[in-house]
Amino acid sequence: xxxxxxxxxxxxxxxxxxxxxxxxxxxxxxxxxxxxxxxxxxxxxxxxxxxxxxxxxxxxxxxxxxxxxxxxxxxxxxxxxxxxxxxxxxxxxxxxxxxxxxxxxxxxxxxxxxxxxxxxxxxxxxxxxxxxxxxxxxxxxxxxxxxxxxxxxxxxxxxxxxxxxxxxxxxxxxxxxxxxxxxxxxxxxxxxxxxxxxxxxxxxxxxxxxxxxxxxxxxxxxxxxxxxxxxxxxxxxxxxxxxxxxxxxxxxxxxxxxxxxxxxxxxxxxxxxxxxxxxxxxxxxxxxxxxxxxxxxxxxxxxxxxxxxxxxxxxxxxxxxxxxxxxxxxxxxxxxxxxxxxxxxxxxxxxxxxxxxxxxxxxxxxxxxxxxxxxxxxxxxxxxxxxxxxxxxxxxxxxxxxxxxxxxxxxxxxxxxxxxxxxxxxxxxxxxxxxxxxxxxxxxxxxxxxxxxxxxxxxxxxxxxxxxxxxxxxxxxxxxxxxxxxxxxxxxxxxxxxxxxxxxxxxxxxxxxxxxxxxxxxxxxxxxxxxxxxxxxxxxxxxxxxxxxxxxxxxxxxxxxxxxxxxxxxxxxxxxxxxxxxxxxxxxxxxxxxxxxxxxxxxxxxxxxxxxxxxxxxxxxxxxxxxxxxxxxxxxxxxxxxxxxxxxxxxxxxxxxxxxxxxxxxxxxxxxxxxxxxxxxxxxxxxxxxxxxxxxxxxx
Numbered sequence: 001x002x003x004x005x006x007x008x009x010x011x012x013x014x015x016x017x018x019x020x021x022x023x024x025x026x027x028x029x030x031x032x033x034x035x036x037x038x039x040x041x042x043x044x045x046x047x048x049x050x051x052x053x054x055x056x057x058x059x060x061x062x063x064x065x066x067x068x069x070x071x072x073x074x075x076x077x078x079x080x081x082x083x084x085x086x087x088x089x090x091x092x093x094x095x096x097x098x099x100x101x102x103x104x105x106x107x108x109x110x111x112x113x114x115x116x117x118x119x120x121x122x123x124x125x126x127x128x129x130x131x132x133x134x135x136x137x138x139x140x141x142x143x144x145x146x147x148x149x150x151x152x153x154x155x156x157x158x159x160x161x162x163x164x165x166x167x168x169x170x171x172x173x174x175x176x177x178x179x180x181x182x183x184x185x186x187x188x189x190x191x192x193x194x195x196x197x198x199x200x201x202x203x204x205x206x207x208x209x210x211x212x213x214x215x216x217x218x219x220x221x222x223x224x225x226x227x228x229x230x231x232x233x234x235x236x237x238x239x240x241x242x243x244x245x246x247x248x249x250x251x252x253x254x255x256x257x258x259x260x261x262x263x264x265x266x267x268x269x270x271x272x273x274x275x276x277x278x279x280x281x282x283x284x285x286x287x288x289x290x291x292x293x294x295x296x297x298x299x300x301x302x303x304x305x306x307x308x309x310x311x312x313x314x315x316x317x318x319x320x321x322x323x324x325x326x327x328x329x330x331x332x333x334x335x336x337x338x339x340x341x342x343x344x345x346x347x348x349x350x351x352x353x354x355x356x357x358x359x360x361x362x363x364x365x366x367x368x369x370x371x372x373x374x375x376x377x378x379x380x381x382x383x384x385x386x387x388x389x390x391x392x393x394x395x396x397x398x399x400x401x402x403x404x405x406x407x408x409x410x411x412x413x414x415x416x417x418x419x420x421x422x423x424x425x426x427x428x429x430x431x432x433x434x435x436x437x438x439x440x441x442x443x444x445x446x447x448x449x450x451x452x453x454x455x456x457x458x459x460x461x462x463x464x465x466x467x468x469x470x471x472x473x474x475x476x477x478x479x480x481x482x483x484x485x486x487x488x489x490x491x492x493x494x495x496x497x498x499x500x501x502x503x504x505x506x507x508x509x510x511x512x513x514x515x516x517x518x519x520x521x522x523x524x525x526x527x528x529x530x531x532x533x534x535x536x537x538x539x540x541x542x543x544x545x546x547x548x549x550x551x552x553x554x555x556x557x558x559x560x561x562x563x564x565x566x567x568x569x570x571x572x573x574x575x576x577x578x579x580x581x582x583x584x585x586x587x588x589x590x591x592x593x594x595x596x597x598x599x600x601x602x603x604x605x606x607x608x609x610x611x612x613x614x615x616x617x618x619x620x621x622x623x624x625x626x627x628x629x630x631x632x633x634x635x636x637x638x639x640x641x642x643x644x645x646x647x648x649x650x651x652x653x654x655x656x657x658x659x660x661x662x663x664x665x666x667x668x669x670x671x672x673x674x675x676x677x678x679x680x681x682x683x684x685x686x687x688x689x690x691x692x693x694x695x696x697x698x699x700x
Contacts, residue, residue, distance in 0.1 A: 015034070018032075018047070021033060027054050027057070030054060031051060031054055034051040035051070038051070045075045046071075048074070049080070049081045051067050052068035061092040065085065065088045065089060065092060077108055083118050084118075086098045086101035086118045086119065086122060090125065095122050099119060099122050102119035113138075113146070116139035117135070117148070117149060117152050120132045120135030120138075123135055124155060124156050129156060130160070133153065136153035147177035150169045150176065151170060154166045154168075154170040154172075154183070163190050163193050163194050167187060170184075170190060174187060181207050181211025181217070182211070182214075184203050184204075184207035185204070185207040185211075185217045188206075188207060192224055201228070207221075208221065208240075214244075218238070218240045218241035218244065219237070221237045222236075222238040222241065222251070222254055222255075223254060226258055229575070231258050231551065232550065234254075235258050241254075249278040250275075252271055252272075252285075253272065253275040256275060256289075262546060263552065263555075265293075265518060268292040269292045272289035280314060281314065283314075283430070286315065290307050290311060294449055295519055295521060297523040297524075301474050304449055305476075308449070308451060310452075311430075312434070312453045312454055312476070316453060319434075319455065336699075337691075339368070339369055339371055340690060341373060341415050342370050342373065342415070343375055343415035343438060345398075345420055345421060346421035347377035347427025348446065349378050350380070350388075351384045351579075354445055354446045355384055356489075359387070359388065359391070360490040360682070361686060362392065363679070364680050366687060369687065370687060372393045373392065373413055375398050375409075376388070376396065378397070394413070403429065403434075403435065410438060411437045417693060419441075419443075419444055420442065420447075422446040422447060423447020423451055424447055424449075428447075430453065433455050433456055436455045440694060440697050442456075442480075443456050443459040443477055448599075448621050448622035449622055450477060451476070453476060456476065457477060457478060459478070459479055461481055462485055463481045464627055465621050465625060466481065466621050466624070471620075480693070482682070484681060485628060487604070487629065489608070489676045489677055490677070491672070492579050494580045495579075495605075495608060496587065498609060503660070504661065509538045509590045511538060511591050511593050512588075512611075513528075513602075514544070514586075514600070514605075514606070515544070515595045516600065517546045517552070519598045520544075520595055523643070526563060527647055528540060528560075528593060529563035530647045531650045531654075533565070534647065539569050540570050540593075541588070542570065542571070542572055543585060547573060586606060586609035586610070589606070589609075590611070591611065591612055597619075597622060599623060599625040601625065604671075607633060607667050608667075608668055609668075610668055611667070614646060614653070616641075617639050632675050633670050634670070
């Protein structure tokens with residue numbers, strides 16, 4: 001903001017002293033002296049204007065607008081005051097008025113750089129981004145050495161998606177002013193948006209070096225470090241952000257995510273609860289808490305159901321009347337046998353396990369009877385996203401849209417059955433389902449437990465994953481059991497051939513788990529250690545993306561050491577980029593060990609690669625996925641009833657080389673001939689359920 005006076009020198013010496021304190025940053029003394037000046041001369045334009053500037057600088061835009069507004073009323077030709085009034089109005093959110101005030105300043109002084117800058121910032125917030133860029137370029141032209149001008153230009157360019165130009169503008173700002181923390185932060189954000197994560201981390205570190213109290217920079221630095229797998233460093237960054245802003249729930253939520261990724265569910269749950277204490281309506285943190293509960297063997301299904309109901313109580317909203325499956329007179333848009341509109345909602349229409357399991361269903365959907373809509377919360381599309389887009393009749397990106405807007409879109413599309421493929425996992429749109437934009441709403445695949453939502457009418461499962469009885473009482477949804485498997489596996493086209501049994505040449509058995517690391521809890525480690533002790537010379541491979549983090553690797557090695565297993569018997573492996581490389585890693589595995597109480601869908605890929613899987617049948621869907629999959633390939637003997645049986649089953653198989661070799665040879669053809677890979681049959685089963693659910697609703 002411009003703190004100069006009008007061209008008329010003030011008569012009062014007090015005003016000159018006030019200005020000197022103001023320009024020195026001594027705001028309290030300056031305000032006191034401006035007050036004295038106004039007490040002596042209530043119509044002092046300079047005192048009104050400059051006191052208003054301080055109020056705006058101190059974050060009091062409403063007071064600033066009042067004071068500066070009086071100044072321009074007294075002296076309409078005061079360009080500085082019009083410009084500063086525009087800045088205060090912008091901070092107050094009165095954007096059209098801010099634009100008008102800046103235009104008045106420019107009408108008085110067409111070369112006024114600061115007025116152009118204030119105009120550009122207001123236009124940027126109005127979404128008039130091309131005009132904002134032009135205004136910021138006008139601001140820079142007369143003062144090319146203005147770091148603030150380059151930063152403001154970068155903000156406008158970033159808003160237009162011109163990321164490389166934005167980064168260049170931010171580079172210019174920090175070059176001109178190396179202590180400019182906000183410009184470093186903006187530069188880092190632009191680099192991150194371009195996928196230049198190493199460079200972004202360097203820029204975030206630059207921001208916190210020159211502005212150590214920049215909480216957002218610490219928080220976002222932690223997020224990028226987490227994306228890179230540097231979880232220990234991410235935790236440090238989030239903790240620093242929380243220290244700077246103890247009342248900010250975002251950093252607490254992010255810290256909880258980092259703990260969860262590191263396989264520390266108890267700490268994750270405590271931190272998510274801390275985030276919710278700060279912001280009770282933070283639905284994402286509440287979903288994260290529920291997801292973490294699923295990974296802890298000490299948490300009961302009743303606990304999860306209770307917390308899921310509390311999620312619905314806290315974040316569910318009244319249904320909206322945006323669905324048009326019935327005409328205004330109450331008649332159905334289509335009859336019970338008509339062509340149904342099916343909407344699939346997911347953040348995982350990409351290279352992801354959920355995408356892998358839903359793809360064969362959408363690919364085999366009968367488009368004469370079912371019209372497929374995909375509502376995609378996919379911020380970073382990949383080649384599989386393009387494939388999904390080609391399979392759907394209609395594609396709707398939901399990225400950046402509010403839950404209310406997405407619900408309205410679904411209503412306008414007249415979706416008959418809306419299918420959630422995320423549950424309480426990252427990127428979910430449960431807030432859309434809470435509004436009940438479709439008459440029939442179904443949960444499936446993406447989350448292996450109840451959503452807890454009254455608005456979610458049904459959940460698709462099978463009789464092994466959810467046996468009749470207790471499972472029905474542990475869900476708010478009505479369970480609908482498919483006659484086929486609740487999952488359908490499409491074998492990857494680039495999967496390597498099944499290799500020979502590794503132990504036949506190694507001379508020892510190699511166990512492995514390629515599950516997501518948060519599922520590998522202390523109870524699982526205890527069981528795996530017991531297996532290793534009972535199978536002399538055997539080794540264990542644990543593969544998970546987050547094992548790239550040194551602190552996480554050290555912790556897991558320590559957990560096994562505490563169980564009496566020397567580190568040399570444990571191989572901790574991180575992410576392998578290609579599908580073929582990932583699946584090829586099974587070539588060194590004799591027996592796969594599923595986690596519990598939260599099983600992994602990696603069971604399917606292990607079986608396809610000829611590797612038998614030992615699973616523990618639990619008391620909830622998440623703990624019975626392995627049992628369901630092994631039942632489909634007729635291997636119930638690999639399903640254990642309890643931890644001791646789990647250990648004994650694994651050891652017995654390790655001691656049976658001929659049986660292992662036979663399984664190795666026969667698993668792929670066995671699986672190929674099973675219902676797990678019968679995509680068309682599973683799809684017809686699912687479609688029959690859709691039709692039945694629609695008939696139920698039509699009859700109401």
